[in-house]
Amino acid sequence: SQTIHQWPATLVQPVGSPLSLECTVEGTSNPNLYWYRQAAGRGLQLLFYSVGIGQISSEVPQNLSASRPQDRQFILSSKKLLLSDSGFYLCAWSVWGQGDGYTFGSGTRLTVV
Amino acid sequence: AQSVTQLDSQVPVFEEAPVELRCNYSSSVSVYLFWYVQYPNQGLQLLLKYLSGSTLVESINGFEAEFNKSQTSFHLRKPSVHISDTAEYFCAVTGGNTGFQKLVFGTGTRLLVSP
Numbered sequence: 001s002q003t004i005h006q007w008p009a010t011l012v013q014p015v016g017s018p019l020s021l022e023c024t025v026e027g028t029s030n031p032n033l034y035w036y037r038q039a040a041g042r043g044l045q046l047l048f049y050s051v052g053i054g055q056i057s058s059e060v061p062q063n064l065s066a067s068r069p070q071d072r073q074f075i076l077s078s079k080k081l082l083l084s085d086s087g088f089y090l091c092a093w094s095v096w097g098q099g100d101g102y103t104f105g106s107g108t109r110l111t112v113v
Numbered sequence: 114a115q116s117v118t119q120l121d122s123q124v125p126v127f128e129e130a131p132v133e134l135r136c137n138y139s140s141s142v143s144v145y146l147f148w149y150v151q152y153p154n155q156g157l158q159l160l161l162k163y164l165s166g167s168t169l170v171e172s173i174n175g176f177e178a179e180f181n182k183s184q185t186s187f188h189l190r191k192p193s194v195h196i197s198d199t200a201e202y203f204c205a206v207t208g209g210n211t212g213f214q215k216l217v218f219g220t221g222t223r224l225l226v227s228p
Contacts, residue, residue, distance in 0.1 A: 006156075034215075043220035044157075044203065090156055094216075101147045101205065102216055104156035 002027035006091045006105030013112055019064075019078040021108050023091030026072065031093040033074040034102065035066055038088040050074060086112045115140050117204050119219035126226055128196055134189040134222045136178075136204030144208035146187040147216065148178055151201045160202070163187065174198075199226045 003026045013019060025031055035047040046059045048066035056066050063082050067075045074091060088109050092102040116139040126132045138144065145164050149157040161172040168180040178189045187204060204219040 044218040046215065049215060088154075092157075101145070101149075101159055101162055101207070102157075104149075104158070106156045107154070109154065 002093075002103065004091065004093055004103055004105045006108060008108060009106065010109045011111070013081050013110065015083055015112055016080050019076070019081050019085070019110070021076040021089055021091075021110075023074045023076075023105055024072055025074075025093045028072070028093070028095060030071060031095055033068060034092040034094075035074065035076050036090040036092065038090060038107075040087070044090070048076070081112045083112050086110055115144075115206055115208075115217045117206050117217055117219035119204055119222050121222045122220065123223045123225065126194055126224070128226055128228050129193045131192050132190065132194050132198075132224065134202050134204075134224065136187045136189065136219060138185050138187065138204075138206045140185070140206070140208065142208070144206050146178075146180060147205040147207075148172075148176070148187070148189050149203045149205060149218075151203065151221075153200075157203060160189075194224070194226050196226050196228065198224060200224060 006023045032051050034049045036044045037047055038044050048056055048058055050056050050068045053068055053071055064078050088107050090107045091105040094102045118137045120135055147162045148160040150160045151157045161170045163170050163180045171177045176191045178187050180187055201221045201223050203221045205216045207216045
Protein backbone atom coordinates (compact mmCIF):
# COMPACT_ATOMS: atom_id res chain seq x y z
CA SER A 1 0.00 0.00 0.00
CA GLN A 2 1.06 3.58 -0.56
CA THR A 3 2.29 5.66 2.35
CA ILE A 4 3.68 9.14 2.70
CA HIS A 5 6.14 10.22 5.37
CA GLN A 6 6.78 13.79 6.38
CA TRP A 7 9.16 15.04 9.04
CA PRO A 8 9.73 16.63 11.42
CA ALA A 9 6.27 17.02 12.95
CA THR A 10 7.12 20.29 14.68
CA LEU A 11 9.97 22.72 14.26
CA VAL A 12 10.92 26.00 15.93
CA GLN A 13 13.57 27.98 14.08
CA PRO A 14 15.03 31.47 14.55
CA VAL A 15 14.66 34.14 11.88
CA GLY A 16 17.49 33.92 9.35
CA SER A 17 18.19 30.23 9.89
CA PRO A 18 17.98 27.63 7.09
CA LEU A 19 15.17 25.14 6.62
CA SER A 20 14.88 21.64 5.22
CA LEU A 21 11.64 19.65 5.32
CA GLU A 22 11.56 16.21 3.79
CA CYS A 23 8.77 14.13 2.33
CA THR A 24 9.01 10.58 1.00
CA VAL A 25 6.44 8.34 -0.63
CA GLU A 26 6.37 4.55 -0.63
CA GLY A 27 4.44 2.07 -2.71
CA THR A 28 4.08 4.05 -5.92
CA SER A 29 6.21 5.14 -8.86
CA ASN A 30 6.47 8.46 -10.63
CA PRO A 31 3.97 10.26 -8.43
CA ASN A 32 3.15 13.93 -8.68
CA LEU A 33 4.39 15.60 -5.49
CA TYR A 34 3.16 18.79 -3.87
CA TRP A 35 4.04 21.19 -1.05
CA TYR A 36 1.26 23.21 0.51
CA ARG A 37 1.31 25.79 3.28
CA GLN A 38 -1.56 26.45 5.62
CA ALA A 39 -1.26 29.68 7.58
CA ALA A 40 -3.28 30.15 10.76
CA GLY A 41 -6.96 30.64 9.93
CA ARG A 42 -6.38 30.41 6.22
CA GLY A 43 -6.82 27.82 3.50
CA LEU A 44 -4.26 25.79 1.64
CA GLN A 45 -1.74 27.56 -0.56
CA LEU A 46 0.05 25.48 -3.19
CA LEU A 47 3.76 26.31 -3.04
CA PHE A 48 5.43 23.83 -5.40
CA TYR A 49 4.59 20.77 -7.40
CA SER A 50 6.69 18.26 -9.28
CA VAL A 51 5.78 15.80 -12.02
CA GLY A 52 9.20 14.12 -12.14
CA ILE A 53 12.79 14.07 -10.87
CA GLY A 54 14.32 17.53 -11.11
CA GLN A 55 11.09 19.07 -12.39
CA ILE A 56 9.76 21.75 -10.05
CA SER A 57 6.98 24.25 -10.66
CA SER A 58 6.62 27.20 -8.34
CA GLU A 59 3.18 28.60 -7.77
CA VAL A 60 4.03 31.73 -5.80
CA PRO A 61 7.20 33.86 -5.49
CA GLN A 62 8.63 33.45 -2.03
CA ASN A 63 11.53 32.76 0.23
CA LEU A 64 11.31 29.00 -0.27
CA SER A 65 12.57 26.48 -2.81
CA ALA A 66 11.89 22.83 -3.54
CA SER A 67 13.89 19.96 -4.96
CA ARG A 68 13.18 16.41 -6.06
CA PRO A 69 16.46 14.50 -6.03
CA GLN A 70 14.76 11.09 -6.27
CA ASP A 71 11.48 9.85 -7.70
CA ARG A 72 9.78 9.56 -4.32
CA GLN A 73 11.54 12.30 -2.36
CA PHE A 74 10.48 15.93 -2.20
CA ILE A 75 12.36 18.54 -0.15
CA LEU A 76 11.30 22.04 0.86
CA SER A 77 14.11 24.43 1.73
CA SER A 78 14.97 27.95 2.67
CA LYS A 79 18.34 29.65 3.06
CA LYS A 80 17.03 32.28 5.49
CA LEU A 81 13.68 31.96 7.23
CA LEU A 82 11.35 34.91 7.71
CA LEU A 83 8.69 35.32 10.39
CA SER A 84 6.08 35.07 7.63
CA ASP A 85 7.28 31.54 6.81
CA SER A 86 5.54 30.25 9.94
CA GLY A 87 2.70 27.86 9.21
CA PHE A 88 1.64 24.27 8.74
CA TYR A 89 3.39 22.63 5.79
CA LEU A 90 1.79 19.68 4.06
CA CYS A 91 3.26 17.33 1.51
CA ALA A 92 0.97 15.38 -0.82
CA TRP A 93 1.19 12.97 -3.72
CA SER A 94 -1.08 11.91 -6.55
CA VAL A 95 -0.97 9.82 -9.68
CA TRP A 96 -2.09 11.81 -12.67
CA GLY A 97 -5.29 10.78 -14.34
CA GLN A 98 -6.47 8.33 -11.69
CA GLY A 99 -8.90 10.78 -10.17
CA ASP A 100 -8.06 9.77 -6.62
CA GLY A 101 -7.14 13.25 -5.56
CA TYR A 102 -4.23 13.72 -3.22
CA THR A 103 -2.88 11.72 -0.30
CA PHE A 104 -1.48 14.03 2.36
CA GLY A 105 1.29 13.62 4.87
CA SER A 106 0.71 14.43 8.52
CA GLY A 107 2.25 17.89 8.22
CA THR A 108 5.03 19.94 9.82
CA ARG A 109 4.21 22.80 12.17
CA LEU A 110 6.91 25.44 11.60
CA THR A 111 7.24 28.37 13.98
CA VAL A 112 9.80 31.02 13.13
CA VAL A 113 10.81 33.09 16.16
CA ALA B 114 -8.23 29.75 -13.63
CA GLN B 115 -10.20 27.25 -11.65
CA SER B 116 -11.50 28.46 -8.27
CA VAL B 117 -13.49 27.08 -5.35
CA THR B 118 -15.68 29.10 -3.02
CA GLN B 119 -16.64 28.03 0.47
CA LEU B 120 -18.75 30.91 1.69
CA ASP B 121 -19.02 29.80 5.30
CA SER B 122 -15.77 30.06 7.25
CA GLN B 123 -17.40 28.58 10.35
CA VAL B 124 -20.60 26.62 10.94
CA PRO B 125 -21.76 26.04 14.53
CA VAL B 126 -24.33 23.32 15.06
CA PHE B 127 -25.75 21.24 17.91
CA GLU B 128 -25.15 17.54 18.16
CA GLU B 129 -27.67 15.39 16.23
CA ALA B 130 -28.76 18.36 14.10
CA PRO B 131 -28.39 18.31 10.30
CA VAL B 132 -25.67 20.33 8.59
CA GLU B 133 -24.81 21.55 5.11
CA LEU B 134 -21.41 22.92 4.12
CA ARG B 135 -21.53 24.81 0.88
CA CYS B 136 -19.09 24.61 -2.02
CA ASN B 137 -19.20 26.23 -5.45
CA TYR B 138 -16.62 25.91 -8.20
CA SER B 139 -15.96 28.05 -11.24
CA SER B 140 -15.43 25.71 -14.19
CA SER B 141 -18.34 24.49 -16.25
CA VAL B 142 -16.39 21.79 -18.10
CA SER B 143 -15.37 18.32 -16.96
CA VAL B 144 -14.16 18.29 -13.35
CA TYR B 145 -13.50 15.97 -10.45
CA LEU B 146 -14.68 17.17 -7.05
CA PHE B 147 -13.51 16.27 -3.57
CA TRP B 148 -14.20 16.92 0.09
CA TYR B 149 -11.36 16.61 2.59
CA VAL B 150 -11.49 16.72 6.39
CA GLN B 151 -8.73 18.00 8.65
CA TYR B 152 -8.61 17.33 12.39
CA PRO B 153 -6.43 19.64 14.55
CA ASN B 154 -2.72 19.43 13.77
CA GLN B 155 -3.19 16.65 11.24
CA GLY B 156 -2.99 16.31 7.51
CA LEU B 157 -6.04 16.21 5.25
CA GLN B 158 -8.03 13.02 4.77
CA LEU B 159 -10.21 12.31 1.78
CA LEU B 160 -13.87 12.24 2.82
CA LEU B 161 -15.57 11.63 -0.52
CA LYS B 162 -15.20 12.34 -4.23
CA TYR B 163 -17.18 12.75 -7.41
CA LEU B 164 -15.60 11.56 -10.65
CA SER B 165 -18.55 10.57 -12.82
CA GLY B 166 -21.81 8.63 -12.71
CA SER B 167 -24.29 9.13 -9.88
CA THR B 168 -24.37 12.74 -8.77
CA LEU B 169 -24.88 11.73 -5.12
CA VAL B 170 -21.79 10.37 -3.39
CA GLU B 171 -21.51 9.10 0.16
CA SER B 172 -18.79 8.58 2.75
CA ILE B 173 -18.55 5.73 5.24
CA ASN B 174 -19.31 8.02 8.22
CA GLY B 175 -22.67 9.37 7.04
CA PHE B 176 -21.67 12.41 4.97
CA GLU B 177 -22.95 12.85 1.45
CA ALA B 178 -22.44 15.39 -1.31
CA GLU B 179 -24.37 16.08 -4.47
CA PHE B 180 -22.80 17.24 -7.71
CA ASN B 181 -25.00 19.88 -9.33
CA LYS B 182 -23.60 20.83 -12.72
CA SER B 183 -26.12 23.54 -13.51
CA GLN B 184 -25.37 25.34 -10.23
CA THR B 185 -21.66 24.36 -10.23
CA SER B 186 -22.04 23.23 -6.63
CA PHE B 187 -20.90 20.27 -4.52
CA HIS B 188 -22.46 20.84 -1.10
CA LEU B 189 -21.65 18.49 1.77
CA ARG B 190 -24.46 17.29 4.05
CA LYS B 191 -25.00 15.12 7.07
CA PRO B 192 -28.46 14.46 8.54
CA SER B 193 -27.24 14.11 12.13
CA VAL B 194 -23.81 15.29 13.31
CA HIS B 195 -21.69 14.01 16.19
CA ILE B 196 -19.23 15.81 18.44
CA SER B 197 -16.48 13.89 16.68
CA ASP B 198 -17.36 15.60 13.37
CA THR B 199 -15.84 18.81 14.69
CA ALA B 200 -13.08 19.57 12.18
CA GLU B 201 -12.22 21.72 9.19
CA TYR B 202 -13.64 20.70 5.83
CA PHE B 203 -12.11 21.59 2.48
CA CYS B 204 -13.75 21.38 -0.92
CA ALA B 205 -11.41 20.86 -3.87
CA VAL B 206 -11.64 20.57 -7.65
CA THR B 207 -9.38 19.36 -10.43
CA GLY B 208 -9.88 19.47 -14.17
CA GLY B 209 -11.61 22.13 -16.18
CA ASN B 210 -9.26 24.73 -17.59
CA THR B 211 -6.63 23.95 -14.91
CA GLY B 212 -6.14 20.38 -16.08
CA PHE B 213 -5.91 17.32 -13.85
CA GLN B 214 -2.41 17.83 -12.48
CA LYS B 215 -3.41 20.11 -9.62
CA LEU B 216 -6.14 20.32 -7.02
CA VAL B 217 -7.54 23.75 -6.24
CA PHE B 218 -8.83 24.08 -2.69
CA GLY B 219 -11.41 26.32 -1.09
CA THR B 220 -10.54 28.26 2.04
CA GLY B 221 -12.21 25.72 4.30
CA THR B 222 -15.21 25.61 6.63
CA ARG B 223 -14.77 24.94 10.32
CA LEU B 224 -17.59 22.76 11.63
CA LEU B 225 -18.16 23.21 15.37
CA VAL B 226 -20.46 20.65 16.95
CA SER B 227 -21.59 21.35 20.50
CA PRO B 228 -23.62 19.18 22.91
